[in-house]
Amino acid sequence: MQFNINIPCPVCQTQIPADSNLLLTGMQFSCPNCNAAIGLSPKSAPVVENAMNEFEELKKEVATKKNMTNE
Amino acid sequence: MYQKKLRPFKPKATKSHAIEKIISAPLVAASHANSMMQKEQTAFMMETGFKEVNGKYIPEMIEMVLTQHVMDQKSSTENAPGMKTIETSFNLPILTIIPMNSLAVDQVNVQFEMEVNQQISRNENKSNTISHTLAPNTTSTQLKGRISYDSKEDANATSQYRRQNSSSLKVEINAAPLPLPVGVNTILDLYQKSIQPIQLKDQQ
Numbered sequence: 093m094q095f096n097i098n099i100p101c102p103v104c105q106t107q108i109p110a111d112s113n114l115l116l117t118g119m120q121f122s123c124p125n126c127n128a129a130i131g132l133s134p135k136s137a138p139v140v141e142n143a144m145n146e147f148e149e150l151k152k153e154v155a156t157k158k159n160m161t162n163e
Numbered sequence: 164m165y166q167k168k169l170r171p172f173k174p175k176a177t178k179s180h181a182i183e184k185i186i187s188a189p190l191v192a193a194s195h196a197n198s199m200m201q202k203e204q205t206a207f208m209m210e211t212g213f214k215e216v217n218g219k220y221i222p223e224m225i226e227m228v229l230t231q232h233v234m235d236q237k238s239s240t241e242n243a244p245g246m247k248t249i250e251t252s253f254n255l256p257i258l259t260i261i262p263m264n265s266l267a268v269d270q271v272n273v274q275f276e277m278e279v280n281q282q283i284s285r286n287e288n289k290s291n292t293i294s295h296t297l298a299p300n301t302t303s304t305q306l307k308g309r310i311s312y313d314s315k316e317d318a319n320a321t322s323q324y325r326r327q328n329s330s331s332l333k334v335e336i337n338a339a340p341l342p343l344p345v346g347v348n349t350i351l352d353l354y355q356k357s358i359q360p361i362q363l364k365d366q367q
């Protein structure tokens with residue numbers, strides 16, 4: 093599985109590798125140290141989804157600029 | 164016999180193609196693109212990750228759920244210990260879960276091969292034809308000129324001059340951003356620590 097972010101475990105402060113898109117689907121990620129599982133609260137899902145969409149737009153823009161540079 | 168002195172022809176092929184400009188153009192473009200991306204990234208971070216309250220930027224927080232399995236004395240029996248699932252909510256800055264890396268131009272490779280061919284032929288027989296061909300890799304430039312002579316000394320004078328030169332040029336440039344200066348890293352580290360969630364102990 094590909095992880096793109098690290099979230100500090102609220103219990104032991106160990107970094108928990110996670111994927112932001114999978115968090116949006118409701119998936120939980122376990123702390124490798126204390127086995128506590130963290131997931132996104134359904135309450136915050138719309139805010140995160142919106143931010144992720146904006147981030148994807150930004151990534152697309154950047155990709156276009158990268159290609160322009162390559163030409 | 165008429166003998167016209169021919170000066171050696173030194174075409175400034177590299178100069179006419181402004182080779183420095185050709186090589187530096189992709190690097191300059193990459194650098195511009197990079198700075199533009201950084202600006203957009205910063206704008207995105209400020210817009211998405213913070214909200215302005217009374218002139219201060221406060222991190223936008225999201226709610227996360229922590230799930231832990233704990234032993235439950237109440238449901239435990241003599242043979243099997245009971246388990247209970249506890250769900251705790253905690254808040255995180257939204258920027259923590261957006262993968263902000265990999266947005267910059269990481270490396271620029273410029274490979275350049277240029278072949279400069281000069282072919283000069285000069286025939287002088289009352290008239291003079293000069294033809295120059297410069298042939299870089301993909302584009303070719305031709306400069307052609309014709310000069311008419313009117314020589315009174317010897318109308319049948321003939322002189323020939325041929326010269327062929329060829330040189331190839333290979334340029335390879337790798338450009339990558341320098342690592343961030345220590346000072347900037349320290350600021351980023353402090354910033355990261357300041358927005359990292361901490362666990363609040365129960366008051367009781």
Ligand SMILES: [Zn+2]
Nearest residue numbers: 101104123126
């Ligand atoms: Zn942990």
